[in-house]
Amino acid sequence: MTLFLLLISHLFVPLVFIVAVGFGKAASRIHWLSYLALATVYLLLIQQAGAWIWLGGYWPWLFWAGLVGSAAWFLMRHLSALPVWPAWRPVAILSLGFNIAVLAALLVPAWSVLGAANPGAEPVELRWPLIEGQYRVGQGGNSHVMNHHYGIDAQHHAIDVVRTVRFGLRTHEMVPDVLEDYGIWNAPVAAPCSGEVTNVGTGLPDQTPPRNDRDNPAGNFVAIHCGKVTVVLAHLRQGSVSLRQGDKVMSGDLIGRVGNSGNSSEPHLHVHAVQGRVSDHDNLMWEAGGRPMSFDGRYLVRNDVVGKRIDR
Template sequence: MSVMVMLTQIALPVLLLVWLAWFPARGVFALGVQALSVAAVLFGIGLAALWTMPPFWVPYIYYGAFAVIVVCHLWQGRFMGNGLWRASAGQTLLVLFALGLGCLGGYMAYLAYQGRALPAVETVDIAPPFGPGTYLVAHGGSSAMVNVHLKTLDKAVERFRPWQGQSRALDIFRISPLGIHKSGWLPSDPARYSTFGTPVVAPCNGEIAKVVDGREDMPVPVMDREHMAGNYVAINCGRFFVILAHLRKGSVTVSAGDRVAVGDLLGEMGNSGNSSEPHLHVHAQRGLPEQAAFGGEPLALTIDGAFPIRNDRIRVAEPVVR
């Protein structure tokens, strides 16, 4: 995974920007195709990829560099005159290859942007399920390009049916204000991730319906396929249930039947279950089937009225002490 991230989120954007800056195509139309193709790739990766490492602000550097390069070409008159297409055969092949990448990038950007729309299903609103800090949405939104959970909506796939309740779930990391969420490139110790041990609090008033604890926190990137949800708490919020999963072993502070209010401590974020690295999984569903707790009717989820999608940052302020 780290190799793929380096190729798609670092190497490819940098190479395309260097190519556009130092090897501009000759001819107005050729240069225009080259510039638009690079822009489409940058926006496609920027909107669709998960920006944790590199952090969320890196795409804005790419956008800024692209703007500077285009302005320089305009200043030098490369977009005026000089014929429509005077690129060499080799450069023409590169431009056409970039055009193919640009079409793919544009399609990715389109699908990612579609994910920003609130889906036409029942939506419930909750308070932030965590305390003060800065958090980044890893998976969230209404398209599969930005929310991997949506694949479990396919009822034709038998193995998805017990998990359909989490089809519109959110996966959330805790990050620093600068977007850093771990110490090192790919540490195996979950404690080296800032998410690990972060308090999880009740996002609604209700009653604890189910608690699972005792599952081990896995070393990164090992995942527990036998106990997919890991440690979790399910809350009956009245009209719906909220489930918070992948909690830290031994951190759960509530039991079934307990009454909780918004902000009450439930446990800590961990790395139990089918978790590639420490994060909080949260989703809302109708019902809580006894044999398949994650198999209820999936509901869309907003947090304080906002519909979180991939790469959105959620900031929870410290309470004002009077």
Template sequence: MEPVAAFPWIALFTILMCGPAVWLALKSKASRWITLCVTFYTAMACVAALYLVPWSFYSYYLLAILLVIAAGGLIVGGIKSRSADWRRPGKLGLFAAIVLTLSGAYFAAMNVRALSAAQPPEGTINMQFPLEAGRYAVTQGGAAPPLQNPNGHAGNPSQLYAYDIVALNSGLHSQTQYLDWSELEFREMWDRVVLAPCSGTAIWVRDGLEDSPTSDDERPAGNVVGIECDGIIVNLAHLRNGSVLVSEGDQIEAGQPIGRIGSSGRTIDPHLHIHAERGPFKGDFSDNEAVPISFDGAFAFRNRIMTSSQPAE
């Protein structure tokens, strides 16, 4: 998502999260029916925004600010409605109440699905977090949609439980220079050290593909290291050209540096893609059985912030 498209997107979600609550706070008097509808809708929309909006792009601090505004609007509106009655709202108010209730119900259904998708599936295998010390955000991850993109990971049999991970800076967002999209090194994730998440044998190593802000659909993994450990294959993709430190057949120890983050393969933004699969090696277009993995005992999901204290050497 480039800045040109990003600002209208966050403006829309700001309105969806805070608009009705701010309107309620500014209104001189609202019936209790309207207050309940706004409260239900705002609560469900704010919960949905926690995992729907790519906060690593905008900053998690912005998320906190918007949540405070929404909560403040509901508190002020609720105080004002204490003196209101349960009178039936007019036609416009009734229409607004119906729209808010149906929208809130839609978000509520999504939230139930998201809660289920945030639970570790049966057979989840624990591994070491695969990046050097720092603070990171999961941009794709979970057991199912809506935490996983149905047109991305969830549409590939071997990547049902895959993760995409980016680094966060002190502003809790992933851009070093937010308005300049042309240079890959302006992403906080660029050139971060990738560590082996488990011990095993390198069975797939590819290097030499150029880093680019455009997608390579013919070799979607880009520069990649695949490690066979404990009967599964763990693939770490989108590594930087020339950074891979291992060769096929090497014995690898958990925590060992294997390369650095780049932007090779099917990606327009530097990030680490990691997934595990069970079956014979099939490379870029595998349809093996997906294997759920967790990191240091934590099952990750979209927008979860994770901290690594692992040294890069």
């Protein structure tokens, strides 16, 4: 069902908008401009906030090319024959009003998306924790539309990351059956900073989707106090973490491997930072003040890409 809804919202609806712009029977130039505005805002919204880790990241660019071509076709062939304003008939006015109402509704999340890249405070600079490959941010940004962690104090600026493989997809198979089908599975995770381990979670099994462990949301994790923040790296593979509380680590040290432990929908790496030195589990995960993070000078939001792909 999830894949079906993604196909409808990410592929079918954009095509409907593009066809409407180029071949729809607009009653006036104002009507046509409302179609164009709807298509533009919708494409902007799904390009930034869409779940492209499921479908590959190339579709939005194809849609933009299609919209430009469709609009150019209408401009050359039909626009000059249309009146500027619609005739004052109930059907025409209702149609235009409906378009404007939908556009207004789309502008609300679109505005949130545009503000997602503003961290709102000075980010803490960290090293990118994934050692090789190309990765796409699945959740991230200072926006409830872009980041499902947004409403949790400690995880307000958290990111979830997957690895991209062929065609920009996150899996080697269209319908993954085993954990090894996911590109990020077992990827080495490095310490994003130098500091002291304040808390560790180990021994939890890796779940095969769609199963998850709601009783242990972070799964196997490592928390490192470095400078003014404590950084949490979660959903690590069972048996990959050998650190203990009080251990010292240097930036770049191997701390574990990506797994699928805890309350995780699929293998990915979760990272968030909280203010101060925090060792209590509930504070780490829920209650402490979340801090924005910068990796190589970038505050990452959903669909940002880091690194270069290595095909295997």
